[in-house]
Amino acid sequence: MTAIKLENVYYAYEADEGETPVNAVDGVSLEVEEGSFVAVVGHNGSGKSTLARLFNGLLLPDKGAVTVFGIDTKDEKQIYSVRSSVGMVFQNPDNQMVASVVEDDIAFGPENLGLPREEIIRRVDWALEQVGMSEYRKSTPFRMSGGQKQRLAIAGVLAIRPKVIVLDESTAMLDPKGRREVMDVIHALNQKEGMTVIHITHYMEEVLEASRVIVMDGGKIALDDTPRNVFARGEELKKYKIAPPAVTLMADALADCGANIRRDIAEESELEDAICRLLCKD
């Protein structure tokens, strides 16, 4: 089933007086299949965060249509349904906490949905378990690490029971350990719960873990393919100001200097094999 569908969508932010508005999203059509894990990359200003905000009706298209499980995000009567189907996690962990005790923070969403107390408790339990933070139920978020805070932000979104989770550079402010924690949580959600994940990031190592990557440039979709196919398109990536992961950089540099090595290498073991073919004895 199609989770999110964009049909020829345009969006421009209000421009200052005397200036013409520039389309931040400029004629984008795409479908995100339910249960998929999609990465979105692009340089700053390429339109990827605007795109994310169109996914759950935080922004409404100027032209074209966004549908979430068949519901148009412009349908005011159903906007709650859209918002509860598509949860968003943002960049700064400190800006996403609303309460001083973890369980109160997670309960904020379901409370606002007017759910009965028992159901709220069930959801808080479940959400904390999903992100591996059950033991912190009664703690305060303020002294936690960035990775822990982001996992709580994810739990807060999960408590609404969305079918799709959109992470807008949610790993950008974390250290490597915190990033790994968040990536492990979203993979588990994708695989065990069948949750659709849309992950916006600048870390190409994280892109490799997705099954599909969308490259944004100038408000348009520049590339839409598997990560390895995308990373093999060196010259185009340079144009879109994207750099591939370290392994691909090394393979590309070796190929540039005349070594017989493919440029579309994305995994360490592949580069290892390729070098070994040239240098291992026998």
Added chain:
Amino acid sequence: MPIVVQGLSFSYSKGTPFEKRALDNVSLTINDGEFVGIMGHTGSGKSTFIQHLNGLIKVQEGSVEVDGIRLTGAKRPKPDYKKLRATLGMVFQYPEYQLFDDTVIKDVSFGPKNMGYKKEEAEQMAREALTLVGLDPDEVGDKAPFELSGGQKRRAAIAGVIVMKPKILVLDEPTAGLDPYGKEQILNLILRLKAECSPTVIVISHDMDEITRYASRLIIFGEGRVAFDMPMTELFKHGRELEELGLETPTAVRMANALKERGVDLGEGIVNMDIFTAAVLKKLKERGVEVAEFNGIDWFGERNKKPVSSADVFGEGV
């Protein structure tokens, strides 16, 4: 003159139930002209450490000396903070959040004005600083900081720090939140600043693949102590201990180790992807394969192109 830190310990909320030891008996020396990378997980003490260097945190225990300026916890003699802050420039995380004035030129000249320079002098210094960070003072000078793009804002904020031409430049995660192209540009800018303005550079980073390409020395913090401070070739023999500290070894090191197990010994000294690539090419050449000259990985083709010896790019040993 070097930075000399001896027996430095520090606790937050000292004397309260929330007391938390952030630094525990840290001793180290950073010499003039070094490019030092500081790494460690969140809460390892690295930020507390660098905040000591420009006197943002007062010394509780131990001693800190920066370019001959003595910082101690004692009331007298009071450290010369004015001189210290002109000597050591500090660029915080997300420095663009600290732009505050209504035009870029006013913002950048705030430092020198505060140090007693006349308005014209201060603005001239600001123009030079903006040029040095790659912004055109005529173009951006009269703009409001919020009119600049993300990368431009970060440059402007850095200009506000280097405007005093500090001998030592300290940057806390200068590439955080930037896209790959923005990262590369800021790193190239840091190299340029090191060459033209601030010979000693200290950078906090979380990115092993990145920092090993730029720094000549890594200091790893863990649990408030200096966990590792040794040549990188030695350091990366401690892969498992690094992992316990929440850090990875660089991709190039992992690759070189894996190849060694398969009988391809690329030799000592592989600490980053440039050296790795050079070492593989050298091996190929030994096998009679014709390979082109390699000048370091340069994906966007914008690294400062100047003739460099291989030792400059790759360190000694390759």
